Amino acid sequence: MExxxxxxxxxxxxxxxxxxxxxxxxxxHPVRVFGNMIAKGEKVLNKGSHRFLKGMFLAIVMVAAVYFxxxxxxxxxxxxxxxxxxxxxxxxxxxxxNKTLIREGKAVxxxxxxxxxxAGRLQLSRIxxxxxxxxxxxQIRIAVLETMSENLSDGxxxxxxxxxxxxxxxxxxxxxxxTMDSMLGYRNERYECFGKFAARLDDVANLVPARLxxxxxxxxxxxxxxxxxxxxxxxxxxSPNAGxxxxxxxxxxxxxxxxxxxxxxMLVQKPFIGETERExxxxxxxxxxxxxxxxxxxxxxxxxxxxxxxxL
Numbered sequence: 001m002e003x004x005x006x007x008x009x010x011x012x013x014x015x016x017x018x019x020x021x022x023x024x025x026x027x028x029h030p031v032r033v034f035g036n037m038i039a040k041g042e043k044v045l046n047k048g049s050h051r052f053l054k055g056m057f058l059a060i061v062m063v064a065a066v067y068f069x070x071x072x073x074x075x076x077x078x079x080x081x082x083x084x085x086x087x088x089x090x091x092x093x094x095x096x097x098n099k100t101l102i103r104e105g106k107a108v109x110x111x112x113x114x115x116x117x118x119a120g121r122l123q124l125s126r127i128x129x130x131x132x133x134x135x136x137x138x139q140i141r142i143a144v145l146e147t148m149s150e151n152l153s154d155g156x157x158x159x160x161x162x163x164x165x166x167x168x169x170x171x172x173x174x175x176x177x178x179t180m181d182s183m184l185g186y187r188n189e190r191y192e193c194f195g196k197f198a199a200r201l202d203d204v205a206n207l208v209p210a211r212l213x214x215x216x217x218x219x220x221x222x223x224x225x226x227x228x229x230x231x232x233x234x235x236x237x238x239s240p241n242a243g244x245x246x247x248x249x250x251x252x253x254x255x256x257x258x259x260x261x262x263x264x265x266m267l268v269q270k271p272f273i274g275e276t277e278r279e280x281x282x283x284x285x286x287x288x289x290x291x292x293x294x295x296x297x298x299x300x301x302x303x304x305x306x307x308x309x310x311x312l
Contacts, residue, residue, distance in 0.1 A: 004311035007167060008304050009085050011160075014092025015300045022099030030094050030172060034179045037062060042184065046194045055194035059180055059201055066176045070169035088168050095163065095171040097155030098296045102289045105148045109285040112140055129182075141280035146257050148288050149217070149249040150242045154178055156296045157216065158209035164303045177205050203240050210241035213295065214248035220294040226251035233273040243273060250274030252291065253284060 023029060041062065045054040070091070077084045104127045112120030120140045121132040128143055135143065158178070162170040181202035184195030214230040217223075229251030230244050237243025237258070250257050256274035 002311065004308050006081065006084055006088070007307045007311070010088035010092050010168070011163065011300060011304055011307070013085070013089035014094075014096060015296070017089070017093035018096040018099050020099075021093075022103055023094075023097065030091070031175055031179055034062075034066070034176050035183065038180055038183050042194070046190070051193040052196055055184065056197035059177075059198045062180065063173050063176050063201075067166075067169045067173040070172050074168065091168045091172060092163065095159040095168070095175055096296070097151065097159075098292060101148060101151050101155055102292055105144045106285055106289065108140065108144045109282060112137060113282055138279060141284075142255075142257055144285065145249060145253070145255075145280065145288055146246050148292060149213075149245040152217070152292050152295055153206060153210045153213035153241065153245050156292070157213040157299050158206055160296075160299045160303050161209045161212065162205075164306060174205055177202050206241040210244045214244040216295045216298055217245060217248040217252065217291055220298060221252050221291060223248075223252040225254065229274060236271045236273055238270060247273050249288065249291070253280075253287070254278075255280060 038058075041058045045051075045058055074084065074088070077087060108120060108123045108127070111123040117137060117140075120137065121135055124135070124140050124143055125132045127147055130143065132140070132143070159171050159174055162174040166173070177198070180195075180198040184191050185199030185202060186192075186195060211234075214226075214234065218226040218230065226248045230248040233247035233250070234244035237246065246257050250273050254274075254276050256272055256277045258270045258272040258274070
């Protein structure tokens with residue numbers, strides 16, 4: 001098979017698998033393996049002096065190990081085209097998180113609506129790192145929409161972006177970077193020094209995907225206000241990247257995100273993103289879900305087109 005075909009078929013197959021199945025509960029998943037690797041490395045190295053250097057060493061070794069594992073795996077199976085396609089399709093599926101992200105976001109809205117505030121808080125705690133125990137219904141809905149926009153970049157556009165650049169090895173290396181940031185990238189006594197390199201590496205990896213996500217969100221909705229908000233508020237977020245998709249969604253929905261929140265027992269003053277402070281309605285989770293599906297679909301088509309164009 002031609003190289004372009006060996007990249008495009010797994011791209012489309014992995015996308016369809018994610019669209020149909022998401023991440024089935026209790027199935028093996030590479031991100032769980034990555035998480036175990038990180039946890040063991042952190043337990044051994046995050047002690048004593050020179051913690052920044054130890055954290056940097058762990059991050060570089062982990063990302064390199066994942067990249068070269070999949071690189072050499074692909075070299076081994078390359079003479080067997082259908083095995084190559086099968087394995088790469090599987091890992092593209094694992095690399096995407098669109099269906100699960102939407103399903104989890106909708107579950108919070110459903111629990112809040114049918115079972116009340118405490119159930120909504122508990123369901124939200126599955127997908128965010130902040131303290132949910134004192135959030136109002138409005139704050140819960142806002143947290144869901146913020147998470148869906150931010151993770152549209154982290155869980156969909158960025159993995160596909162790195163697949164375009166370096167195939168499954170690039171995609172899985174990005175997933176390791178993102179997993180390290182989610183586990184180590186906290187500004188507290190335990191992780192401030194040790195996780196700093198991992199957090200900055202994640203910032204660099206997401207510089208282009210986050211802005212591309214905001215642009216795609218604007219394009220699939222035709223929202224001029226979404227574009228204006230992305231330009232105006234995108235750099236207001238504490239993260240150099242998360243603000244862009246959040247601001248785009250705030251503009252599309254004409255609402256306001258951000259504000260102070262409690263993370264791991266610490267009050268974090270987050271700036272407001274958007275201009276219109278209003279109540280988020282239940283139906284807006286469906287609109288946000290359609291945006292996420294549309295962006296994922298367009299990104300897959302864009303990657304397929306560019307792979308075909310560059311491999312001619």
